[in-house]
């Protein structure tokens with residue numbers, strides 16, 4: 001049985017979720033969906049029109065077709081096209097919804113959705129993935145990535161390729177965060193080993209900003225304006241109440257039309273109730289520099305918010321790009337412990353060097369990044385290795401650089417702060433061109 005939906009859109013249909021309901025009769029074993037639209041590029045436009053498809057069965061969301069691929073969507077009990085969760089083909093009302101990310105003038109844009117239902121027996125056995133348990137490692141500094149994509153959304157590589165990349169680059173942990181779907185997570189969990197922790201989440205990819213949810217296996221409704229209309233702060237609260245971590249992603253990235261929805265436009269969340277912000281997305285760039293400046297301003301306003309990095313890899317990255325990794329002091333190498341440490345700011349971000357910050361007050365209270373010291377006189381120390389001769393070390397207090405000095409590849413330095421002089425301090429290593437190599441989360445001062 002075949003069902004066809006067609007519609008013609010104009011720019012007035014931008015940022016909508018357009019539902020198409022169809023009935024699946026009992027006994028259906030396979031659903032195939034083809035989606036196409038035209039024109040891909042409206043006349044005179046450099047950016048293509050962009051839509052995704054969200055599919056829900058009578059029990060709830062089934063997945064997303066974030067990038068239109070030429071193989072269409074297959075849904076069966078045994079296995080599904082990446083982006084969709086395998087599971088029973090439930091009879092009843094299904095909904096295929098068109099999400100309009102980018103519609104550019106002047107041409108009308110016509111789309112066609114073709115749904116084919118079949119009750120033929122399915123040839124494949126049910127695909128299962130077993131979660132790998134990994135050997136415990138004790139407290140220490142662990143280096144890894146908190147933001148990456150696969151075929152389950154718009155990346156060019158599959159989950160095993162991403163995991164292999166992490167192994168080849170000697171990461172301790174890697175995180176799969178596909179756009180608006182968690183369908184790749186069972187597979188990524190099955191690929192862990194004693195050498196590599198694989199973590200999971202999703203990237204809430206809304207029309208007005210992106211946020212990474214870390215530590216979830218559960219899908220979160222990202223369409224703020226469907227059903228019960230909720231706000232981004234409410235969505236962040238839902239995420240945090242579930243025990244997952246919410247990270248505002250690449251807030252200063254360019255937005256429409258260049259990158260649809262990539263710029264953070266939720267003014268009630270600057271930073272609002274977001275406990276973490278990705279200050280280094282992909283390779284180091286002016287957008288990351290702008291984010292660091294905004295982050296320092298937030299710290300000066302009294303927010304205690306963690307800084308993270310995300311490769312945002314969608315395939316093998318250019319080996320020359322300077323990507324920041326999260327170096328986290330965790331109690332052990334487990335997803336829970338890594339995220340707890342990230343939440344507390346017990347981490348720094350680095351594209352290479354080790355950069356260990358610590359502090360001690362006159363009365364002997366000790367701290368590392370993320371900790372809060374009482375407002376007494378304190379000595380702040382840093383030691384580093386793996387930097388480059390001629391790099392610049394910066395010691396920042398309340399967002400202002402107190403000292404800037406050229407360094408050798410390895411070394412140490414310390415500064416004495418007067419009581420009440422600092423609300424927070426941190427350290428950066430940059431090259432002579434002011435491009436970042438490493439940046440720490442702050443040590444705070446106060447009664448918090």
Ligand SMILES: [Zn+2]
Nearest residue numbers: 203210249250
């Ligand atoms: Zn994003």
Ligand SMILES: [Zn+2]
Nearest residue numbers: 147149203312
């Ligand atoms: Zn991303």
